[in-house]
Amino acid sequence: QKEVEQNSGPLSVPEGAIASLNCTYSDRGSQSFFWYRQYSGKSPELIMFIYSNGDKEDGRFTAQLNKASQYVSLLIRDSQPSDSATYLCAVNRPAYGNNRLAFGKGNQVVVIP
Amino acid sequence: DVKVTQSSRYLVKRTGEKVFLECVQDMDHENMFWYRQDPGLGLRLIYFSYDVKMKEKGDIPEGYSVSREKKERFSLILESASTNQTSMYLCASSISNQPQHFGDGTRLSIL
Numbered sequence: 508q509k510e511v512e513q514n515s516g517p518l519s520v521p522e523g524a525i526a527s528l529n530c531t532y533s534d535r536g537s538q539s540f541f542w543y544r545q546y547s548g549k550s551p552e553l554i555m556f557i558y559s560n561g562d563k564e565d566g567r568f569t570a571q572l573n574k575a576s577q578y579v580s581l582l583i584r585d586s587q588p589s590d591s592a593t594y595l596c597a598v599n600r601p602a603y604g605n606n607r608l609a610f611g612k613g614n615q616v617v618v619i620p
Numbered sequence: 621d622v623k624v625t626q627s628s629r630y631l632v633k634r635t636g637e638k639v640f641l642e643c644v645q646d647m648d649h650e651n652m653f654w655y656r657q658d659p660g661l662g663l664r665l666i667y668f669s670y671d672v673k674m675k676e677k678g679d680i681p682e683g684y685s686v687s688r689e690k691k692e693r694f695s696l697i698l699e700s701a702s703t704n705q706t707s708m709y710l711c712a713s714s715i716s717n718q719p720q721h722f723g724d725g726t727r728l729s730i731l
């Protein structure tokens with residue numbers, strides 16, 4: 508089982524719609540969860556982090572964490588063309604202490620004007 | 621804002637050369653990381669350092685070494701570059717379990 512899985516293929520959403528991305532993780536002891544945005548040819552940029560069960564909102568972004576089901580989601584409301592990017596889910600790896608992360612392979616989002 | 625600076629955006633080297641990639645952060649972070657990112661394989665950790673002169677192997681350390689002589693600087697060394705080390709190399713830094721912040725990356729081509 509992969510440490511972090513982002514299974515869905517490219518996601519196309521109309522401008523103004525909600526984009527929903529999901530991520531599952533295998534280590535029940537994980538405590539820290541991150542979403543990064545990566546534009547083509549650029550480096551990952553942190554957009555959200557969440558440590559507690561429930562929702563965390565920051566502007567148009569909402570992260571949702573469900574530790575019992577071992578998944579973390581990212582919602583992008585009012586999607587804009589500038590949101591077109593690959594979104595990486597990252598989870599800490601308790602077996603290596605608190606500092607190391609496992610990354611999913613990413614979900615590509617395309618916002619259609 | 622955290623600033624992580626990688627010395628080169630693009631680098632072309634030849635097989636067998638010794639290659640140095642440099643990374644500097646300005647936020648006094650104790651943790652620094654080197655990753656490589658390849659299509660279909662995602663981000664993979666090469667080496668991690670949690671303090672000056674301290675290092676730990678990541679998931680794919682073979683063919684690489686690192687140096688951390690000062691807290692703000694973390695260097696990745698390709699001892700004898702090979703074509704399968706052509707990749708995007710990303711440096712990151714963090715404090716404890718806080719988010720990692722990435723540099724702009726170095727796209728390295730080995731010919």
